[in-house]
Amino acid sequence: MGFPDFVYAFRALRNSPAFGITAVVTTALGIGSSTAIFSVANYVLLRPLPYASPNRLVLARNDLERRNVKDFPLSDADFLDLQKGAKSAFEDFAAVNTGRGRVLQRDGAPEQVRFANVSTNFFRVMGAQIEAGRNFEASDGLPQPSAPAPSTTPAGQPLAPRLPVYAILSPGYFERRFGANRTVIGQLLPVAGGGPQPLIVGVLSPGFDLLFPPEANIERCPDIWFAARIPYDTANRNNVRWRAIGRMRPGATLEQAQREAETITAQLRRVNPIARTAGQYLRIELMKQHLVSEVRPAILALMGGVTFLLLIACANV
Numbered sequence: 001m002g003f004p005d006f007v008y009a010f011r012a013l014r015n016s017p018a019f020g021i022t023a024v025v026t027t028a029l030g031i032g033s034s035t036a037i038f039s040v041a042n043y044v045l046l047r048p049l050p051y052a053s054p055n056r057l058v059l060a061r062n063d064l065e066r067r068n069v070k071d072f073p074l075s076d077a078d079f080l081d082l083q084k085g086a087k088s089a090f091e092d093f094a095a096v097n098t099g100r101g102r103v104l105q106r107d108g109a110p111e112q113v114r115f116a117n118v119s120t121n122f123f124r125v126m127g128a129q130i131e132a133g134r135n136f137e138a139s140d141g142l143p144q145p146s147a148p149a150p151s152t153t154p155a156g157q158p159l160a161p162r163l164p165v166y167a168i169l170s171p172g173y174f175e176r177r178f179g180a181n182r183t184v185i186g187q188l189l190p191v192a193g194g195g196p197q198p199l200i201v202g203v204l205s206p207g208f209d210l211l212f213p214p215e216a217n218i219e220r221c222p223d224i225w226f227a228a229r230i231p232y233d234t235a236n237r238n239n240v241r242w243r244a245i246g247r248m249r250p251g252a253t254l255e256q257a258q259r260e261a262e263t264i265t266a267q268l269r270r271v272n273p274i275a276r277t278a279g280q281y282l283r284i285e286l287m288k289q290h291l292v293s294e295v296r297p298a299i300l301a302l303m304g305g306v307t308f309l310l311l312i313a314c315a316n317v
Contacts, residue, residue: 077233092125
């Protein structure tokens with residue numbers, strides 16, 4: 001388009017103000033809607049997850065194929081078997097579950113908080129940093145000693161003491177509850193109901209959230225993170241509670257990871273008749289792909305729609 005064409009277009013718009021306003025509004029709507037949708041697409045589909053080397057993070061989705069159940073949580077023993085067996089394509093696997101509970105404030109009043117139970121390697125697998133205090137250590141997750149049967153315990157003999165529970169605070173809760181006073185590290189956190197009082201050992205660095213689809217029922221921003229003492233309880237493989245996140249080794253492919261998971265699946269089916277009957281299958285999926293799988297088709301359809309709308313707007317002008 002040359003300069004004379006611009007002059008002609010300008011005169012046409014000046015001589016017909018209504019047409020000019022219509023052209024400007026139509027073009028603005030086309031550009032605005034396109035910008036909005038492409039911004040959403042960039043944030044949801046293209047932006048990397050806020051974790052270290054996020055392209056190596058995967059989820060082990062536990063499907064029960066013969067019961068048409070997708071993404072079933074793992075039991076203690078199943079997670080530990082997965083973690084132990086995944087050594088070729090994976091650096092490690094970590095476990096997480098979340099919920100809500102009550103702790104006691106300084107005046108004794110109960111306060112509801114969001115919490116997460118995690119394996120002690122969780123923050124290392126995710127690449128999260130500790131702002132103050134220390135990270136969880138492997139010894140923080142040793143299983144509690146088993147209670148002996150009453151018939152085998154001599155009268156008057158004390159039971160083995162319970163191992164402590166260790167906690168790391170989120171930066172938001174650390175600021176809100178304790179005014180960012182680092183002297184709380186090393187203190188006990190009283191809980192409602194008289195349960196074990198967790199020992200505060202650290203504070204998480206800002207900016208770490210748990211990103212899961214809503215149907216996973218995972219709290220995005222837990223206030224308190226507890227080191228889970230996960231027992232290898234083969235008698236209760238049907239007591240499920242864990243979501244498993246793995247980190248692949250550098251250079252490992254998703255296909256290699258899936259083959260290794262299938263080997264572990266075969267072992268789980270051999271030792272658990274219920275898993276065999278239900279058709280248990282560990283499906284490895286990139287964490288990013290899992291997050292956007294539900295919305296990706298809709299966003300791509302909207303991108304196509306607004307692109308077509310922008311072309312129509314330009315053509316009409």
